[in-house]
Amino acid sequence: MIRRRAWWGLGGLVMAMAGCGPAPAPQAADGPRAEAAAEGPGASGTAGAAGAAGASSAVGAVGAAGGVKADEAPTPAPPPRSVFTPVAQVPAEIDLRLHPVEGALLVSTINLMTPEGEQIASAVGVLKDGKIEFPKRLHLPGWWVAVTGVHGRYPDQLDLIATGTTGRTGIAEHYVLGAQGWVRRVSDQGLSFTGVARMGSSLVGLAGPTMMGVPKFITLRGPRVGLTITPAPKKRPCRGWEAPLPYPEAEVRPRAFGATRDGTALSYGDGCSGESALEVWKPGEKGATLLPVPALIEGQSPDDALTLILPGPGEGEAWIVDGGVLHYKGGEPTPIDPPAKGAHVLTASAAPDGTLWAIADGALFARRGEAWEPAPLPDGVKAQDVAVGSDGAVWVAAGGAILKHGGAGEAAGAAPGTLQLQQGPPPKSRANRPIPRAGGPKCPQNLVVLYTFSKTAPDDYDFPLTRKALKGRTEFSPARFVVTRDRGQRFFAAFVPSWDLAKKLQERIKTDVQGSTPQIVCAEPEVVRDLKLDLKTGEVAR
Template sequence: MIGRRACWGLGGLVMAMAGCGPAPAPQAADKPRAEAAAQATGAPGTAGAAGPSSTGGASSAAGGVKADEATKPAPPPESAFTPVAQIPEDLEIRLHPVEGALLVSTPNLTVVEGEQTNVATAVGVLKDGKIDFPERLRVPGWMVTVSGVHGRYPDQLDLIATGTTGRTGVAEHYALGAKGWDQRVGDAGQWFTGVARMGSSLVGLTGPTMIGRSRFVTLRGPRVGLTITPAPRKGECRGFDAEAASRYSEAEVRPEAFGATRDGTALSYGRNCNGDNAVEVWKPGEKRSTILPVPAPSEEQTTDEVRTLILPGPGDGEAWIVDRGVLRYQGGEAKKIDPPAKGARVLTASAAPDGTLWALTDDALFTRKGDAWEQAPLPDGVKARDVAVGSDGAVWVAAGGAILKHGGASEAAGAAPGTIQLQKGPPPKPRENRTLPRPGGPKCPQNLVVLYTFSKTAPDDYDFPLTRKALKGRTEFSPARFVVTRDMGQRFLAAFVPTWDLAKKLEERIKTDVRGSTPQIVCATPEVVRELKLDLKTGEVAK
């Protein structure tokens, strides 16, 4: 997701950062006085907002609280989270609790090598109140985004990430060796949608950043052979294999998140060929799957800053499906649950060993174990940037320029009291988040047909003669808006189209008339760098 998606604009065309999430911030609050709150409300032993006094005269006579003071709201509830380490303000941090340590990852660690200054992706470890970034844990490659780290520190770790070739994303798996990370998988055009523990094996599922086949990858342990259901041969989910020059069926459910329940049931969540939400389910011991339609977790269409995840639920056969909203998979079906607060969207989440869900929204942190949400207060004035729960039940939060901790079997060595300065107010504005685009469909608010990928040597004013030839005389495409877009330094010729039917017709026209082309319809609104005004009657560029 990991999930949704490693985070992107036109996103997956360049790479899918399975998990890039938002970057909000924390701050310490004074302890609320339960006695004072109780006295103000007239309810012994309770804290809350004080109501109007109905015994003002008696209170005054007894020298009690004045009426105007009694109406003041109670102090905010005390937070159970404790700051344990400071975070450098300029680092974008993601949390990765593993056995034996809390690890963090950042895509923007500045390192000096000789006279050269570079920005590197690195993994750090919490130790004695500080985050240490040893050179051994620096991730090789360029513009790599870490989705997850799994295993035991310091001798048995697997790292899942998305890199880039400059043109497309790369699904990457590394295992930690004596000298650093050893790459085991590097699939161009793919990204890891998630990782699941299945028996003694660690299994990942890759999906295409734009086109390609999904596949299971056994990262550690005995190979797990599961079969992905292909789309119907006559359906809309058809890909084009340029090397074999043939069409093939993509997955019936194009994966956006992958995970497993406690009993080993594997789940892949995404969209089917019609653009509807669906989940593919592999029960323990079964290689073939069943596909279930599921409701949309949220009515919101945007995916920026949001991770799509599948997390173990409270029961053996249960799971949480997180995609802006939350579904609860239970008893072979998935049901939508109410959001943590009215209108709130879930940015990311993590599940405790007992299945308790910790969910981060734009404004607050919430927890849910049974049938109700509860807000988990953070130190006053801070907003969370990430949340993750370890195998010992410790809940870790990145907020306010610090790492906060609550619970857990063992206490991490924190910084000396008073040395951590929590940042009040809004967090630093995060860098641009990039979200892997969803496949286009009838329900997409803006379908984009990606027609052509620029080569690195193509001039800025390239006018696409083959595409113009294919569209000459095709005035039915006049409602389309042809543009040059840019994403992560890569340029594309694309067309915004007003309807799904017109998008499909344009895709098919280019596939048929421009040999070797692989246009794709995605649901995205990328940066536009140039308008291409085509006269469809003549096939020329309008002046």
């Protein structure tokens, strides 16, 4: 159904890559306890209204002189009334994801500070009597667990999928809610859930590799679904690597997974050619059909845009959301126009009647049939998240509040007039912080991540083993060696001007520095220090 973009940034990516291969040595190959980074609706027209008022005044003056009653200046039309009602207040700085399930509206967040001053790394809350409560039973175990989706019935039958971390690698996690709290059923290192689909009587998730490896189907409930992943070809290049591939790979590296209403499963992601592709499993078939996917938008999708596959209005239809929107129908994906000119779709949710609700640059839109319609929010607040329940209720997080429209019954909301909506942009999503993508020939800036710093490594550490391995290797002179920082973690890395040079540097360090497993990512992290190396001598230039 959805894939929430991973939250852990460059550090999490590099760490996650280590989970895909052999475990690195516990001590750094190049420094005191420094571990190898093997994971390594638009303006109202004020000027036009003023012009009309001026013209009307002039006409009125002439009319008055001639004894004719002057026309009044036209009154600007009031903004359209919103159908959404605020039902609960939340602190504006909290980044909430909405998860309507049978019997409740649940929310998830990370880095929660309770009124008692307790800091909770990851928590699930529930809407109750006009308030969002975060009972201890719904606190998630582990450190910085980002919820991807919640499915089922509250409070006795819930499945939750998330991306967690051990501090070294990302983990695809599946929890069920027990009497005392969340119980972990699945924990797969080096993977992250890209979505969940209902297929017959089964609830199935697809976990994709953070960087390298083969995706994996995980049956969460019901009979096992025996679908097969299409392997990458062995005799031709795939995503910038020459054949044979240095590790097992799939033809499509998934970024979102979902299904149509008739049970057709869809995986959307990066094909071997580097272009987007769709892997389609029709009902009753174990093998998949591969389809090329036309570009949704020009350029890169915004960092905070989610990648989603949602059920469409018809039995064999689906929406594919990735900055723009594709309509999968009749076995073909077709791009549709954005909700507003130049707007990027940041997130979306599909209603039972087939309506697609989407947020584009803070505004809410609904697509019914072949056209988008603006859905104004109270006081013009900016939307942060939208989710539609099985009863048709549309929930929106906006203006430091939870808003609601429709559904089987009225929400048990706060007393009228007690909620204060807050203007301004919604908080940047921490749970959706993107992972830098894999490096490759089309990446504008390849970065070879060489090592992580340990907590005890000095700030001016100069990596003697790396310098020894590079001594005399002047072909790497175009590289810029730097210390970078992401979420408080420091890394030794190198910006390189080409994919070929990045691969050569990766292989050199991997071969000559024992225990190292450098990785190539497409990223431009914060640089805290340049390490100027004289590659002729292997010394640091002072």
